[in-house]
Amino acid sequence: GAGVSQSPRYKVAKRGQDVALRCDPISGHVSLFWYQQALGQGPEFLTYFQNEAQLDKSGLPSDRFFAERPEGSVSTLKIQRTQQEDSAVYLCASSLADRGSDTQYFGPGTRLTVL
C-alpha cells in the first residue's frame, strides 16, 4: 500500500478485556514505532522495532502491554486486561532506516475506548 495502515480504526472494549491492534508499515521500512496519544497531547513513545527485533520497549506503561513484529513487517500491539486509563489513540509509524534521522510516516491510528 501507499502508506501505513492500522486496524481497527476504532475499538471499544470493556474494562478487563484484551485487545489487539494491528499495524501494516510501508513495505520495505525497517523501523516501526508505536505511540500512545491522549486527547490534546502529543504522541508518547511506547516501543520500537528494527526489523523483527524489539530494540526499545522503555515506553510501555505496564506489563499488560506487549508488542511483536515476528516477520519484520506487520506489527501487533496487544493490551491485556484493559483499564480506562488505556483509552487513547494508538499510532504506528514506520521509517525507511534509522529512526533518529529518518522521517517517520504515521498511520491514521486506532482510537481505543475502554468502558
Add this chain to the structure above:
Amino acid sequence: KNQVEQSPQSLIILEGKNCTLQCNYTVSPFSNLRWYKQDTGRGPVSLTIMTFSENTKSNGRYTATLDADTKQSSLHITASQLSDSASYICVVSARGRGYSSASKIIFGSGTRLSIRP
C-alpha cells in the same frame, strides 16, 4: 530531562492571516527538529526537518526556523487557508548511543490552530 514545550496551546486566526508557532526544547545532545501537521483523526505528517547547522527551511507556505543556541524553533504559516486547521507538533530527536535511542525522540504537546473564514 529532555523536554519540548510548545506555545501557544491553541490559536484562532482569520483566513489569509499569518501566524507563528513556537517550540522550546531542552533535548540534548541535539540531533534534529521536525515540525509535523496532524489533522483531526489522522496521523502526523512531516512538514520540515532541520539539523544543527540549518536555521531556516521552507515547505510552501510553511517556514521553520531554528536557533540551536537558544534551543528555540518557530513555524511560520503565511497566508493561512482553512485547510491549515490542524495540530502542529514539534518533535526533537537526541543523538543516541547505539540502537536504543528511539525513546530520545521527544514530541511536544502541539499547538491547535483553527482558521476561521
